[in-house]
Amino acid sequence: MAVLALTVARDFGHLKEGKVFIALVMAGSAVILHPLVPPLWQNIVADIYTMAPALFWLLCLVAFSYRPRLLSLSGALALYTFIAKAVSRNLAIDQNPDSQWHFLGWVLPTYGEYLIIGLGLWAVIANWSDDLGESRRRLRGVMLIGVGTCVFLVIIPITTGIVGMWLPYLSIIFITLLCAYSLLRGRKGDLFGVISGLQSQPQQTKAESTGPKPCEENLKAEALTLNKLMDEGFYRTEHLTLKTLAEQLGIPEYRTRALINQTLGYRNFNDYINHLRVNEATQRLLADLQTPVLNISLDVGYRTLSSFNRAFKDIQNMSPSQYRQQSLAPVA
Numbered sequence: 001m002a003v004l005a006l007t008v009a010r011d012f013g014h015l016k017e018g019k020v021f022i023a024l025v026m027a028g029s030a031v032i033l034h035p036l037v038p039p040l041w042q043n044i045v046a047d048i049y050t051m052a053p054a055l056f057w058l059l060c061l062v063a064f065s066y067r068p069r070l071l072s073l074s075g076a077l078a079l080y081t082f083i084a085k086a087v088s089r090n091l092a093i094d095q096n097p098d099s100q101w102h103f104l105g106w107v108l109p110t111y112g113e114y115l116i117i118g119l120g121l122w123a124v125i126a127n128w129s130d131d132l133g134e135s136r137r138r139l140r141g142v143m144l145i146g147v148g149t150c151v152f153l154v155i156i157p158i159t160t161g162i163v164g165m166w167l168p169y170l171s172i173i174f175i176t177l178l179c180a181y182s183l184l185r186g187r188k189g190d191l192f193g194v195i196s197g198l199q200s201q202p203q204q205t206k207a208e209s210t211g212p213k214p215c216e217e218n219l220k221a222e223a224l225t226l227n228k229l230m231d232e233g234f235y236r237t238e239h240l241t242l243k244t245l246a247e248q249l250g251i252p253e254y255r256t257r258a259l260i261n262q263t264l265g266y267r268n269f270n271d272y273i274n275h276l277r278v279n280e281a282t283q284r285l286l287a288d289l290q291t292p293v294l295n296i297s298l299d300v301g302y303r304t305l306s307s308f309n310r311a312f313k314d315i316q317n318m319s320p321s322q323y324r325q326q327s328l329a330p331v332a
Contacts (some may be wrong), residue, residue: 005029020059024147027052039152047086049154053113054078056151060120064127066268067104067314078116084109113155121145128240130269132261159218195325223263225249229254236301274311277301281312285324293320 008018030049037045057078061068069075088105124145127287226249234240234248246256257269266272277300284296297308297320312320 016062017059019149020055024052024055024059027055028150028154033237040289043089046089047082050085052151053116053155054082056147057116057123058118059147064124064131065165066127066130066270074116074119077112077119081109081112083118110155112153117155119150127268132257132267132269132272219259219263222249222251222255222259226259230276235273236280238301238303240273240301273301275315277308278312278315281308281320282316282323285320286327289328291326295332296320 008021008025013019013022027049030045031052034042034045036048057074058070061070084105088101090164116153165213206223229248232247242253246253249256249259260266260271260272261268264272266275270303280300284291284299285293288296293308294305297305300308302308302311309319310322312318316323
């Protein structure tokens, strides 16, 4: 596990996904180390492995969610699952069911751990179709579901005692091998969302260069078609999905993903569409001063003002009204 953590730190330590993954590997290592450390350190090690469910949820969120929101009810639940147990453990709150603080300090956080693992897996599933990297979707899906299953199998014996501690150890060994395999398959960064464009494709050998180059040539031609379609305002279509766009382009979904990902550099379909819509909205906000923000939001493809405000603020770091006021304010 140390080799796995060092490999990720070396190649992907600068990414959010890489940092959270390393923390999760450390939490898994703490499960194995707990019986081996001196009693003085056992509470600290236990506090570290108690963070595993929350770290798994965080990994799913930063790896798959479009602009993940950590300040949420799920984020509060993730914090509660390990803070409550850490406080209870270090204050020596009795695990006896008759204890006054037993439910809040031990029982409720345990249920929260199961729930937060489920929320992490849901983040993977809910955002699956919007991820534009085909190989990354497969690799990350296998890894995250495998890690979730492992975390779940580690938590059950620790919290219930129904199964012996051999199950967590076996689960950790299995997921370490799975992650190592995934890293080997994703050495170009697929596992952690690194985008590799056309310019990073391996050069063809001399024998290959004599034949046609359908992949790159097709992508360039399809990119021109995509840009023309978007210049005509197709991004304004309500309920626009990747499937709808693929049908309009006349190419399969997997090639549409590759087209947007490799030629334009977007990792998420909604991110791509929101940038196009917000770009038009910024121009309209300054050019059509008498047009209400609501009308502009509907014109560029949003169904509600709240969804427009959220997307606009994510990209411009201010609301549409603030953008209009700031841009028109006289320079001192």
